[in-house]
Structure formats: structure tokens, C-alpha cells
Amino acid sequence: MDNLLGANENLMNTYANLSIVLDHGKGSKLYDINGNEYIDFTSGIGVSSLGYGHEGWVNAVTEQVKKLAHTSNIFLNEPVLKLAKKITEISNMKKVFFANSGAEANEGAIKLARKYSYDKYGEGRNTIITLNKSFHGRTITTLKATGQEKFHKYFYPFTEGFKYTDANDIDSLISCVDESTCAIMIEAIQGEGGVNPLKKDFVDEIFKIATKKDLLVIFDEVQCGIGRTGKLYGFNNFNVEPDIITLAKGLGAGLPIGAVLCNEKLQETFKPGDHGSTFGGNPVVTSGALEVLNIVSNDSFLNEVSKKCNLIKTFFKNASSSKVKEVRGMGLMIGIEITEEASKIQKAALDNGLLVLTAGPNVLRMLPPLIISNEELEKGLSILLQSIENV
Structure with missing residues (x-):
């Protein structure tokens, strides 16, 4: 079955694929077409929040696909109405728009913010400040919103109206804000x-x-939302309430979804025809997302995610590896800065039965399924440390 890798010649060369073909998964483990087992510290880059083969999620999706797979947004469907009610209530938001990805969600948030400002102040008030080292998507507009120049090569001209400031630099932030x-x-x-x-x-x-200047605050929760940090949303760790929240990844638990939530101030900003998405609010995807929220929004579930974060940090503290410079993050969104080349460690871990991500040349990124057991986590950490030490 290894000859399947030859089919990669038919795919556009957009990904630096690792040399396995995945076949199926169960819980927090994945299996390739040759039957090799891997502990998963990636969850599809934060997507598979409930792991693989979760019974409740599978049943919700399966039962819905038997009934109705798709409708036009000219019509309503029951799952999208239930999800809209659930997600706005637990998020302390007023309304939601459903799309298919994080990039689409961020596009929607950008349009929503600019229309609110246009309606209230007229033309010329449309700049959105984002952070250096941010990432908001792969479309032309969300690429420009992304504060990393390496993503901007080749694709000019971009959508105008973005400025960048350094994270955690208050003086830089203040200097960026203007009329x-x-x-x-x-x-x-x-x-x-x-x-x-x-x-x-x-x-x-x-x-x-x-608050002083009537600016909108948008929290991109595409990767760190839906329980990933040990709170429902990343911003919950700061005890603040944004005007707009964007979601994707873990909300779908394996199926594509995006969402833009807004507070009462923005609830009437979009009018019919201002925005849309053919597959947004798909009944199959929203059925699965509703099951995700029913599980992840539980306080005891979120507390377990936080405990697993402590387990990870304690493990590396006790390991006292000279090759591990820093372990940072919250919940099950962890970055491990190392002295070695991260991609080499990633490949070594793969050979030893562990899937892990990178986030830059010297940072390993851990995004395990939120349901991973302590035993699986500890085994995976041991493999990861061994891979770091032996490369």
C-alpha cells in the first residue's frame, strides 16, 4: 500500500507532507495504512477536539446525514437554529454567522467591523490593527491581516487597511491607533x-x-477557542468580553465550520445581502458542532484540560533538559522552544510513534485532542523528550 504515496504527484505542491498515509483513528491515536500506531499531539492542527471516533459526535453527524445533508440558506434547518442558540448563550454574544473555515470567519469579522464603522462614522475609518507574528488565514485579505511578512510574498496586491504592532508592547500599540x-x-x-x-x-x-475611541475588539479564537486553553475561549483567561469572536477548527471536531459571533452593539450591522456562504450552517456540520459544545462547555471537562497542562509543564520541569529552553502556553496549546531544529524533532518523533507540530524553526507545538488520557499524554511526552535528546 506504500505505492499510494505516488499519488501525491497529483496534488498541488502546497504542503511539505510527512511520509505516512493515515487511515483511521480511535480516541487520541491514529493509524497509517500499514497499521502503525501513533499518539496524536496534533489533532489535525487543533481540529479533532474530541479525538477520533467519538461515539456521541459520530452518532450526531450520522443521524443528520441520513435526514438532510444540505439546504440553501434561503431556508432554515433545525441543527443550525439549535447551534446558534447554544453558542450565543454560552458565549455571552447576541448573534452568529456560520461559515466553513477560520479564514472565512475572519473575513466575516473584518467585513462586520468595517461596516459597523462605516454605518456610524462614514468613509475613511476602516483600518484594523493586528499583531506581528499573528496568523489569520490564507485568503488575500486574511493573509494581509496576518502579521508575518513571509506569508505576503508573491501575492500582491493585497487588500488595504491593516497595520501591525508588536504583541505585549503597549507603546507600540498606542502609536498605531489613529483616526x-x-x-x-x-x-x-x-x-x-x-x-x-x-x-x-x-x-x-x-x-x-x-472603549475610549469606540474601536471594536476582535478575538480570533480559531485555534485557541473551544476549550483548547482550559477555558471555553482564550480570552476568558483575561476576564474580558470582545465585540466579535471568530471560531473554526475545534468547533467542527473534524468537519469544516467557521463562525463569527458578535455582541449586542453589532447585532443589526449586517443586512440581508451583506454577507453569505453557500455551505455555512450546513445541518450535518452544525449537528456535530452542537455535540462538541455540549461536551466542551462543561466546567469539569475544562478543568481536566487545565490539569493536563500542569502535567505537561511539570514533566518538562522535572526532565531538566538542556535542549528545552522554554515551555509556554495554556491548556492543551503548548509551545516547546528548543535548541534543535524543530522539523528534525518532528520527524524523529514520527519514527517513534508520535505526531507533533512545529511553530517556527525552533518551536514544537502540541495540540493533542482534548480527550487525551493522562497515560497517553505521559507516553507521548516521553517519546518527545527522547526525540529531542537523541537528535
Whole structure:
């Protein structure tokens, strides 16, 4: 079955694929077409929040696909109405728009913020401040919102109206705000940018400035939302309430979904025809997402995620490896900065039965399924440490 890898010649060369073909999964483990077993510290880059083959999620999706797989958004369906009610209530938000990905969700948030400002202040107030080392998507607009120049090569011209400031640098933030600013868009933890958590004083300053100048605060929770940090949302760690939240990844638990939530201030900003998505609010995907929320929004479940974070940090503290420079992050979104080349460790771990991500040249990124057991976590950490030490 290894000859399947030859089919990769038919795929566009957009990914630096690792040399296995995955076949199936169960819980927090994945299996390739040759039957090899891997502990998964990736969850599909934060997507498979409930792991693989979760009975409740599978049943919800399966039963819905038997009934109705898709409708036009001209019509309503029961799962999207139930999910809309659930997600707005637990998020303390007023309304939600469903899309298919994080990039789509962020596009929607950008449009929503700019329309709110246009409706209230007219033209010329449309700049959105984001952070250096941020990541907000792969579309032309969300690439420009992303504060990493390496993603901007080749694709000019970009959508205008973005400025960048350094994370946790209050003076830099203040200098960026001017009369053209309409919103500030941030991640609680920068995932692709190196797993860098924001500091509370920086987040507090953002909200002070936003309140004073009537700016909107957008939290991109695509990667760090839906229980990933041990709270329902990353911003819950700072005790703040944004105007707009964007979601994707873990909300779908394996199926594509995006969401834009807004508070009461923005609830009437979009009018019919202002925005749309053919597959947004798909009944199969929203049925699965509702099951995710029923599980992940439970306080005891979130507390377990936080305990697993402590387990990870204690493990590396006790290991006292000279090759591990820093372990940072919250919940099950952890960055391990090392002295070695991260991609080499990733390949070594793969050979030893562990799947792990990178986030820059010297940072390993851990995003295990939220349901991973302590035993699986400890075994995977041992493999990872061994891989770091032996490379």
C-alpha cells in the first residue's frame, strides 16, 4: 500500500507532507495504512477536539446525514437554529454567522467591523490593527491581516487597511491607533507565530483604548477557542468580553465550520445581502458542532484540560533538559522552544510513534485532542523528550 504515496504527484505542491498515509483513528491515536500506531499531539492542527471516533459526535453527524445533508440558506434547518442558540448563550454574544473555515470567519469579522464603522462614522475609518507574528488565514485579505511578512510574498496586491504592532508592547500599540482605526484583532495565544500567549496588561490596555475611541475588539479564537486553553475561549483567561469572536477548527471536531459571533452593539450591522456562504450552517456540520459544545462547555471537562497542562509543564520541569529552553502556553496549546531544529524533532518523533507540530524553526507545538488520557499524554511526552535528546 506504500505505492499510494505516488499519488501525491497529483496534488498541488502546497504542503511539505510527512511520509505516512493515515487511515483511521480511535480516541487520541491514529493509524497509517500499514497499521502503525501513533499518539496524536496534533489533532489535525487543533481540529479533532474530541479525538477520533467519538461515539456521541459520530452518532450526531450520522443521524443528520441520513435526514438532510444540505439546504440553501434561503431556508432554515433545525441543527443550525439549535447551534446558534447554544453558542450565543454560552458565549455571552447576541448573534452568529456560520461559515466553513477560520479564514472565512475572519473575513466575516473584518467585513462586520468595517461596516459597523462605516454605518456610524462614514468613509475613511476602516483600518484594523493586528499583531506581528499573528496568523489569520490564507485568503488575500486574511493573509494581509496576518502579521508575518513571509506569508505576503508573491501575492500582491493585497487588500488595504491593516497595520501591525508588536504583541505585549503597549507603546507600540498606542502609536498605531489613529483616526482611521476601526478595530483591533488579536489571538489570545499566537499559534502559528510560535505559541506566544498575550499578557494581561496588554489585553487590558487594548480594551481601554477601544472603549475610549469606540474601536471594536476582535478575538480570533480559531485555534485557541473551544476549550483548547482550559477555558471555553482564550480570552476568558483575561476576564474580558470582545465585540466579535471568530471560531473554526475545534468547533467542527473534524468537519469544516467557521463562525463569527458578535455582541449586542453589532447585532443589526449586517443586512440581508451583506454577507453569505453557500455551505455555512450546513445541518450535518452544525449537528456535530452542537455535540462538541455540549461536551466542551462543561466546567469539569475544562478543568481536566487545565490539569493536563500542569502535567505537561511539570514533566518538562522535572526532565531538566538542556535542549528545552522554554515551555509556554495554556491548556492543551503548548509551545516547546528548543535548541534543535524543530522539523528534525518532528520527524524523529514520527519514527517513534508520535505526531507533533512545529511553530517556527525552533518551536514544537502540541495540540493533542482534548480527550487525551493522562497515560497517553505521559507516553507521548516521553517519546518527545527522547526525540529531542537523541537528535
